[in-house]
Amino acid sequence: MIIMSVPRFWRKQIARYNLVGTHCKKCDEYFYPPRNMCPACRREGEIEDYKFSGNGEVVTFTVIHTAAEGFENQTPYVLGIIKLDEGPSLTSQIICEPETVKIGMKVKPVFRKLGQAGERGMIYYGTKFVPE
C-alpha cells in the first residue's frame, strides 16, 4: 500500500496529473518536480507554473522484481529516469515489455493509476510513460 495521506497527495495533484512544473523566468530553467525556489537564482529567481509536453527520453532504467510496498502486484515493472524535452528529469514507470526498454528511447506521457490505499482507500493517479 502506498502510504501517502489524502492532503499530501492532493496538494500536488495537478503537478502529478498534468505534468505541471515550474519555470524560472530569470534564468530560463525548467523544473519538474516543481520547485518554488530556483536553485541557481535563489531569492532573485522568478518562478511561474509551466505545463510540460511530457515528451522525453529514457536516461536510465531498471526492471524492478522486488517491489516497493504497494507495488507487489505490478512486478516486474520498469522504472526509469526520463529527461523531458525542456530539460528536467523525473522518475516514473515506463509501460512496455521489460526487454524492449532502452537508454535513449523516446517516450510520451500517459495518465495511469499508480496505486490504491487498500480495498476501500483512495486511488492514486499520476503520469507514467510509454514508448513514442
Add this chain to the structure above:
Amino acid sequence: MRDVAIIGVKNTTFGELWDRSFRDVVVEAGVGAVSDAGVVGEKIDAMFVGNMSGGQFVEQEHIGALIADYSGLAKDIHVPSTRVEAACASGGLALRQGIYSVASGMDDIVIAAGAEKMTDVPSPKASSALAAAADREWEGIMGATFPGLYAMIARMHMHKYGTTSEQLARVAVKNHQNGQHNPIAQYKTPITVESVLKSIMVADPLHIFDCSPITDGASAVVLAPADVAHEYTDTPIYVKATAQASDTIALHDRRDITTLDASVAAGKRAYEMAGLQPKDIDLVEVHDCFTIAEICAIEDLGFAKKGEGGIVTQNGETAIGGRIPVNTSGGLKSCGHPVGATGVKQAVEIVEQLRGEAGKRQVDGAEIGMTHNVGGSGATAVVHIFSRNR
C-alpha cells in the same frame, strides 16, 4: 581548532540480533569503547549518536536521551546527548559532530556512536523505512526502491563505460573474502561470482548478492584532544580530516547519474584538509550499500579513473594486498549495514587497522586510512581521513 584523536573503539556483533534490543546494542558498543579508552563516565563531556530511523524501525524517537539514560550518563551527571540523522550517513555525521565538539574546545572526552535495530520489523517495512532516504513524494510514490535507484546508476555505468555484471559481482566476492576474517561480520561465508550472478534479481542489473543486508548493530568511538590522547592509550589514531557534502535528494536531479558529486566534493575537501592525495591513502572503507556503489566510490574518491572502477576491481587492485585495499571489514555487503552504525563502524575498522590489530584482515604497514559514508542515493557524503601519526 584543536587536533582530535580516537582513543577507544567498539563494534557489537552485526547481524540479526533477535535477543538484543536497540538500547542493548548501543550500551554494549558505548561501554566497550569507553573501556577500550580507559575513561570513566564522569569524564565524558558529550555524546552524539547516529540513528537513521528509530521512529520507523522501533517506534522510538528521543534516541539521544534514551541512550544517555541506559548508559548511566543521564541521571546524576546529565551528560548532553544528541541524535544525528542523515539516512545511511547518520553514523559518519555523528562522528563528525563529535570531532567538531572536541576540536572547538567546548568538550574534551566525547563519545560518537551509531546504531540501528532493523529486524524488529518485517523486511518489507524495513525496506519502506529505508526508502524514506530517497524523495518519498517524487521517487517513492512512483515505485522506486533503493535497489532500484542504484540499479539505475549501474545500468548507466554499464552503458557509458562497459562495466559488467561480473565486475559488480567481484565487489561482493572480494568483500565476503574480507568479511570472513571479521569476527563481527554478519556473513562470514565466501561467495563466488557464479553464486552472485545466479542469485535472484532484485532490480535489474542488481542481484540480491549485489545488495547489503538488513542488519542490527552498533558502533562507538571515544574522542579526545590529541594533546592528551597519550594519557589514555599508547596508540591514539589521529583525525586528519572531516568533510561533508550535499547533493540533490532525488537521483533524477543529479548532474551525472554515474557520479556521486557529494562524494567527489567531500573527498576533495578531506584531501585538502589533510594535505594528502589518493596515493597517500593505505586503505579505505567505502559505502558499498550495493556493489555498484563501491565502484562509483573508488572512482569518485580518486582511486580509479571515472569508468574504470569495474576493471580496477576485476584486477584485484582493491583486495587486501592490492594497490588500495577497499572494505577490509567486509564492507556493508558482508559485515552488514545497520544504517545508523555504518559510518562509525567504518572508523572502528580503520582504527583497528592503523593500530595493527586487524588480524587476518591486516593491511601491512597501514599508516593512513579513509572512510566514506553515503546517505540515500548520494544526497549526503561524509569522508574522514585518519592517521597513526599526528
